[in-house]
Amino acid sequence: MKIPSIPGILTVEQVRQTGAAIAGMQEPDGALPWFPGGKTDPWDxxxxxxxxxxxxxxxxxxxxxxxxxxxxxxxxxxPMEIRQGRIVDTGVDSNFCAYIAVGVWHHYLISDDDAFLWSMWPTVRAALDRVLLFQRPDGAFRWAADYVTGAMFDAALITGNASIYSSLVCGLKIAARVDDESARRAVVEWERARADLAGAFAVPAESFLPPSEHSMDWYYPVLGGVLRGEAGRVALDAEWDRFVVSGLGVRCVSHRPWVTGAETSELAIALAAIGDADRAAAMVASIQHLRDPDGSYWTGLVFSDGKRWPVERSCWTSAAVILAADAISRSTPAGGIFADLGGAAVPAQFPS
Known part of the structure; x- marks a missing residue:
């Protein structure tokens, strides 16, 4: 298979090295923790x-x-958190549960392995059906629930809902490929949920908590497929100067002098999804100061004092860099997975 690369920024060999660093963090049971000995959450x-x-x-x-x-x-x-096989947090996060659909569709696009898709279909079906229980009458998804009591936290978050949108779209693609009776039933339910969620994004001030100071609330509606075209460009341009630090990356939190590799890479994926490959590549180039000689990436940099923080090379930061490289280069058959999510009927003045 063809491995992602970005001319002048990342070579195939470097991307392979980063992949090897991720594989080296994998636990014997298959879990991919934040870092060796750290927690595993189902999304990351x-x-x-x-x-x-x-x-x-x-x-x-x-x-x-x-x-x-x-x-x-x-x-x-x-569970929200597992650490070396032990459940630490039993809570249920709707977005964490939904993301398995994106991953399974992504792996299928690359592997073309029908047996894999069929083997994972029950997992995807059960996960998205569970997630649908979080949807409110206005179309937005509640963010979490207590696993023991079943009580749900009613708040709906912009980033989580944008990610759920991408999960529903990928789930629909999986169901269309499986195309058995259970999949055909799922299509009806999931498409209705996707359409209702798009409706919630059309009136975000009424549907979600206000955007936070975290950059994810800014770019995730584009990354998740809710905003595309002119609406996506307007949204990204509106807050560019607030979050992007030229030559260093993207702030995780708007008022802090802290850039992070994962947020910068995710912004690059969002930019690539709306056809802005040049700015996307510039984002990936800007965080190569976080690259370690072993190919892994440090989580972030406090640029006011030049210190890496937290002092960890996180598995998911390395992962986001690879996915950004593929989104820009379209090297693998899954390189366009985020660009192909479509776009809901959301006004261009969607607030950041």
Whole structure:
């Protein structure tokens, strides 16, 4: 398979090295923790698995998805945090549960493995069906629930809902490929949920908590496929100077002198999704100061004093860099997965 690269920024060999660094953090049972000995959450685990697929490490990626299947609970959810096989936080995060659909579709696009898709279909179906229980009458998804009592936290978050949008779209693509009776039933339910969520994004001030100071609330509606075309460009340009630090990356939080590799790479993916490959590549170039000689990436840099913080090379930061390189280069068959999410009927004046 062809491995992602960005001329003058990342070579194929460097991307392979980063993939190897991620594989080196994988636990024997297939889990992909934040860093060796750290926590595993179901969203970042999937993102890291996607990067393994994109960098040619298909067997470790498959082991990661098998971990997801084996650790899914009877209600279709996963614990928010597992540490070396021990559940630390039993809570249910709707976005964390939904993201398995993006990962499975991504791996299938690269591997063209029908057996894999069929084997993971029950996991995807159970996860998205569980997520649908979080949807409010206005179309937005509540962000979390207590696993023991089932009580839900009613707040709906912009970033989480934008990510759920991408998960529903990928789930629909999986169901169309499986095309059995259960998949055809799922299509009806999931498409209705996707359309209702698009409606919530059309009136965001009424549907979600106000945008926070975190950059994710700014770019995720584009990354998740809700905003595209002119609406996406307007949204990204509106807050560019607030979050982007020229030559260093993207602030995680608007008022702090702290740039992070994952947020910068995700912005690059969002830019690539609306056809702005030049600015996307510039974003990836800007965070190469976070690259370690072993190919992994440090999480962030406090640029006011030149110190890396937190002092960790996170699995998911390395993963986001690989996925950004693929989104820009379209090297693998999954390089356009985020660009192909479509776009809801959302006004161009969507607030950041």
């Amino acid at each position: 685990h999937v993102e890291s698995a996607m990067a393994l697929s994109a960098s040619g490490y298909l067997n470790p990626a498959r082991a990661a998805y098998e971990w997801s299947a084996h650790n899914q609970r009877d209600d279709g959810s996963w």
